[in-house]
Amino acid sequence: MNIPSELNISRRMLMGPGPSDMHPRVLKAMSTPLIGHLDPEFVRVMDEVKEMLQQTLKTSNALTIPVSAPGSAGMETCLINLLEPGDEAVICVNGVFGGRMAEVVERCGAKAIVVEAPWGEPMACEDVRNAVATCAPKLVAVVHAETSTGVLQPLEEIGQIARDANALFVVDAVTSFCGCDLRVDEWGIDALYSGTQKCLSAPPGISPVTFSDRAVDVLASRKTKVQSWFLDLSMLRNYWEGAKRTYHHTAPVSNVFALRAALRLVLEEGLEERFARHRENGELLRDGLEDLGFTYLVAPEFRLPMLHAVKLPDGLDDASVRMRLLNEYNIEVGAGLGPFAGKIWRIGLMGESSSPNHVNALLGALKVLC
C-alpha cells in the first residue's frame, strides 16, 4: 500500500456546534512531552485541573473530575451511576441531547418519563411539575444549552421542582460551561456533565463531571453494580482522588495538559468577563445575520450567546453555501439536525471562536455568497 502523505490539514475557523478553535497556549500544552499517568508530576496536574474545574463550575463538590471520554460519556457517567434498574427518571426533551439522555436512561434499565417541549422552545416548568407528580423520580434531568436548537434553559425553577420531589437534579452543561452563567452549588445541581471542546476551547475527548454530597449518598447506597466497568465512579474516583492513586485506566495525558491550559485561560480572563464577551460577540453576529435576511429560531430571551440557530434566507441553498464557506473561506458552520436539517444553520461562537474577527470573517463571506 502507498503510505499516506504528510498530514496537511487546512486552517479552519471553527464556527459550528463544536469543536471550537484552540488558543495557541492550549496547542502548545498538548505537545508537551508525555509523562506517565501515575508520575507525581501528573498527579499534581490532576489536582490542579480538579481545583480549576471546581472554580469554573462554582462548586465545592469534592467529586469533581474530568472523565476520560467525550461529553456523551459524561452523560452516561451521571445517569448510569445514579440510576438502577427499575428507577424512574423525569427527562426533559426539547432537542437532540434531551432525547439522548432518555435513550441512556432506558439502557440503564430505568424508566424515562419524558417531558417534551417543541424544538426551539425551553421546557415549560408546569409540564415538568406535572410529570414529576405522576411518578417517584430518582432524578430530573435537563439540558442547560440545547446545542441542536440554540435554546437556553433557565435552571433554578426546575431544580426547585426536583428538590421538592426529593429527586436529584441532573444537568447537561456541555455547551453552557464557560460560555454563560452556570452555578452548580447555588442552583442546587446534584450531578452535571460537560465537555471540553465547546466554550472551554480545549480538544474534544474529556468530560468534566461533578456530583453533590446528596448525589454521592445515592452512589453509596446502590444495591446493584454499575453496568459499565469503565464509568463506575466507585472505582473511577479512586484514580482521581485520595492520597494513593492506583491504576484504573490510562488518562489521556496530553488532553489533560491541554485542559489545564484552557482552564487557566478561563480563570485569567475571568468568568464574568468571558460570559460578557460571548454575549457581545453574539449581538454583533445577530445584527449582521439579520441584515442579511437570516431569522432566529428562538425567542430573544431564550437565545444562547454561543450557538445561533438561524433560519436561512429564501433562496439560499444550505449544503452548497456551507460547502463554499468551508472550501473558499475555511469557515465551518453547523447544519440543522433532525426536523431542522436543510432549514437552519447552527453558528457557534464558542470560547476562542467568540471573537469580532470570527464574526466579521463570516459576515464578510456571507455578503459575497448570499
Ligand SMILES: *Cc1c(COP(=O)(O)O)cnc(C)c1O
Ligand atoms: C456536544 C454535546 C453533547 C455531546 O458531547 P460529545 O463530546 O459530542 O460527546 C452533549 N450535550 C450537548 C448539549 C452538547 O452540545
